[in-house]
Amino acid sequence: MDEWQYPGACWWKFDFHAHTPKSTDFLKGCNKAIKAEVTPAFWLQKFMEKGIDCVAITDHNTGEWIDKLQAELQKLKQQDLINEAPEWYRPLYLFPGVEISVNGGIHLLAIFDVDKTSEDISNLLTAVGYQGTRGDSDGVTTKSLTDVIDIIVSHGGIAIPAHVDTEKGLFEKIDSNTLKQVLDNKNIFAMELLDEQYEKPQLYREKELQWSEIKGSDVHNFRNSRFGTYTWIKMDIPSIEGLKLALIDGTASVIRDMEATPNSHAEFVIEELTVKQAKYIGYKEPLICKFSPFLNTLIGSRGSGKSSLLEFMRLVLRHKDEIPDALKPEIDKYSDYSSDDGLLKPDSSISLVYRKGDSRYHLNWSPEALNNTPSDESYYTLFPVYIYSQKQIFELARNPQKLLDIINNEASVKYDDYINHDKELRHKYERIDSRVSELEDKIRDTEKLKGELHDLGRQVEYIEKSRHKEVLQAYKILMQQSSIIDSVESDWRRMEADIAEIEESIRPVSFTEQVFDKNPDILAALQGYNRKWSLISKKIITLKEESALIYTNWEKDKTESQWFEQLENYKIKYLQLREEFKKQDVEPEKYSAILQKKSIIEGKLKKYSHNINELKRLKQDKALLHTEIKKTD
Incomplete structure (x- = not known):
């Protein structure tokens, strides 16, 4: 956080899901000596060193460590007032809470205001009827999920379904009737979502809900790569009311997956x-x-x-x-x-x-x-x-x-630079948007193509039942290989063209040298670096020539290979087979057409898997560009 504590709201790093040694699976697999090292001070230090501003203490079905952490934090604050706090100390807000194992096996986070105590959490667990071991998740509540949500809110807390996209999460665990009840509960307006690309249930989408998507570290071990995970929350001095308003406000006050601080302001x-x-x-x-x-x-x-x-x-x-x-x-x-x-x-x-x-x-x-x-x-x-x-x-x-x-x-303002930069961003955005639309159209055809591939497979199986199965199968395999080779060759040609395009754009820059008559030092430097660009240009020309030679050599090796000879032989055998098909009044073109179409569809489906990855990357790029363009508006 900025040392200038200005009035009004700012952004805070909030870890919504953190465990302590009071969770029985904390440091699971470690010996007692290692577990004993995690004192309240050590626990606080780890979060302070990560630069976290707010932490929700959410042990499994217990709040026993809340008072210990609050007392240790108060001690550090007092030391800071007299300049005796450790070097790693920084302000930190602790939000008491608990991760409740609810009837049905769902995990639910309950988060309360900073002044709540271990006793408040214990009273909550009694109210929801948790029957298992405190600190463990070996039991569940007697109250239903919707009842537990309402009880949390009646106790002054916020209910957030934990890791909804995992095994014990809301979207993966419960039946559709219970899910509908939860989705209709107005006391839920946020969820912990680990995978931003996770496809939410159809029922959630049909209801057009816009729950805020938050994430926490769910830390059970400080060495875990997820430790340090946080969500940016916009509020005034951290409080349960400010948190609630931010979560209801949604994306205007909640940011996931952003490393740079949104608190940056004008100089x-x-x-x-x-x-x-x-x-x-x-x-x-x-x-x-x-x-x-x-x-x-x-x-x-x-x-x-x-x-x-x-x-x-x-x-x-x-x-x-x-x-x-x-x-x-x-x-x-x-x-x-x-x-x-x-x-x-x-x-x-x-x-x-x-x-x-x-x-x-x-x-x-x-x-x-x-x-x-x-x-x-x-x-x-x-x-x-x-x-x-x-x-x-x-x-x-x-x-x-x-x-x-x-x-x-x-x-x-640098108005001209702004105009040029804005045009460049918008042009790039339009190109990406066009490609995204193109990929979405292709991917949309996937199920249709899978159906066609199934029908073609059945037809091939029928034809191959004849005594010519060996020839047909060998020919089919060779044609599949040939299709793959054609695809690889196409990519090689594209890469060769890309190198040629780069070669066209990399040239030494010409400039008027007479202007520098009185400044020979900078002229010499400018000429020297321009010569370096000339060397780069020559290297790229060499690469262009090498790329062309690669394809020429490949053509030679391919046509001289045993595979190519085998391909040509089976083409002849297949032509002879076609003649036999004609004598038997079988459509000779049918098998060839089916094989070709089947091969094409298989190639498309394989390419679509690459398209899905490309689409995911382009959508991320598009979102970043959209943010940049909004900044220039």
Whole structure:
């Protein structure tokens, strides 16, 4: 987390599913000495070192370690206050919870607010009628799954079906009637899903549900590769209410599978504004407004001071010169401290905290300091900001292009680069989208092709019952091999074409050398690196020639092989067999056509398996591009 604890919501790394030594299968297979090493402090350290912000403690049917972990965390907080905490310490929020084995064998997570205790979990387990060993999953509840969900909520918790796509998960374990009851339960709005590509049950899809998809480490061993798994959750100070709102909000407040922090914000931001002794603001005590680095909204009735805060910011940032002439008489009252119409007094002061990266700058304005402050021009340079009131925008809007020009002419915007980058992203997105549609159409034909292949197989079996089975089977195998070879040769040709295409695009760059007459050092460097590109171009030309030679040599080896001779011999035998088929009034073309069609379908089905993998990858690329394009909108 960013050390700047700004107001409003931010994103937190949340591990929704974590076990402790109180789960009997924790460190399963390890000896007692190793298990004894996992103390509450050790357990907390592991999560803090992973950079996790929030952890749900969800042992199997027990909450016994919750109080121990809370006590140890409180101890670390106290040490941090006096600068005696371990180096690995970082803030961590513990959400008491439990993984309940419910009637029917389903596992269900129950998560509660940070102030709940081991006793609260014990009371919950009693209420749902868990009859097995505490810490084990050797028993189930007497209450039904839907009843357990409602009881969790009545106790102030959130119910989340655990690992729904695994053996003891909601989507894999229960019958359709029970599933329907759960899907109709309004107290469920999130699920733990391990595989994002998992195909959810038809009933879930028919109901058009949009449960938030979260994941946790389900840690039973800190060496497991899944340890450190988390879900990004957007909320204010972590609490059960904030968590519930985020999960209900869905993808706007829940992010899976994202390593980069979504808490990144602009480098230059206004952190705080303080107004003292203004005529109507801050005259009893200073008015302090703290801001988020994201969107901030001032809400108030007419005359409540919204514009005053904006204009006081403009004043302390020395941006009065950007006011249109038509508005200056009205705006002047915000800096007037000597007349009855002014909104300031001789003892008024305004201060503002401006952040540039990790640096904080305190800017001040007061009547006495007017002659002892840097020039307005230096403020523009050192503390860039755009301030536009509603009336100011109205004046600018008289020229519709004015606002766009202000934005586009800003050096940091790099408008031309933005346009080119946006075109490139959209072009790439369209190409991927077209390919995705193409692959989806092909994959959609899979079941139809499987049916055709079955029918063709039966026809082949009927024909091969004749005394010519050996010839027909040998010919069939050779034709299948020939089809595979044709496919491989096609890929080789494509790769050869790809190399040729690359060779066309890699060329030394020509440039005007005379411009560098007075800078021979950079000219020499530029020429040197250009020669390196020339060497790369020559290497690619060599690769192009080698790729062409590969195919030529292959053709020679293929036609001189025993296989090729065998293929030609069986082609002759097959032609002779065709003549015999004619004498027996059997359609000679039928077997050939069936074999060919069957071979083609088998090739398509094999290729479709590759298409499915390609489609999965392209959809991921498409989603990433969509996110990038949205950023440029």
